[in-house]
Amino acid sequence: MKTGWKQVVKDLQIKVRDVLQITMVDDKTFELTVFDSDLCEKHVPANRNPKFIKWFVDVSKPTMILPIKWVNSIYVVGQLNDEVFINTYTGYTANLKLKDNGKDVWFSDGWSKFVKDVDIRRFDILVFTFSYQNQFEMVVYDSDYIQRHVVTSESSNNEESLNKRRRY
Incomplete structure (x- = not known):
């Protein structure tokens, strides 16, 4: 990554306070996602929806507010x-409820259970991608910025069910 990095920074207009997600695709290929200071993806490929990041600080909160900049890029508030x-x-x-009050949008009913089931910890970093209609994909990174394998009580107790879901 040493060769050409200055050009990548220039081309993608990477600035101080931007956050980079570098994902290894194979032994010679990396995918780079750049998030702005609002923690919303800066350069979204035309073939997918934008991502956003949440640094998780308080595991006791029963809700999680979504970044308003991201919400405005996806939704018309009030039509969720x-x-x-x-x-x-x-x-x-x-399965969670998504609520809005015309100003903020948040995950509510089911969020506390999700945090417990997925074992989200203080200072974990959650990367969300809105897939379609009402589906989000989520990846968890620990406080050392390493992707964490999410093991839940459901997945460890019911491996057969998990394998069936992976196939679809």
């Missing part, structure tokens, strides 16, 4: 699906 699903890459799916 009130039921959403968050899928982890291990196959765990949570």
Whole structure:
């Protein structure tokens, strides 16, 4: 990554306070996602919806507010699906309520259970991608910025069910 990095920074207009997500695709290829200071993806490919990041500080909160800049790029406030699903890459799916008050939008009913089931910890970093209609994909990074394998009580107790979900 040493060669050409200055050009990447220039081309993608990476600035101080931007956050970079670098994902290894294979032994020679990396995917770079740049998030602005609002923690919303800066350069979204035309073939997918934008991502956003949440640094998780308070695991006791029963809700999680979504970045308003991200919400405004996806939704018309007041016209939301009130039921959403968050899928982890291990196959765990949570059903939550999405609420708005005309100003903020947040995950509510089911969020506390999701935090417990997925074992989200203080200072974890959550990266969300809105897939379609009412589906979110989520990846968890620990406080050392390493992607964490999400193991839930459901997935560890019911591996057969997990494998069925992975196939679809």
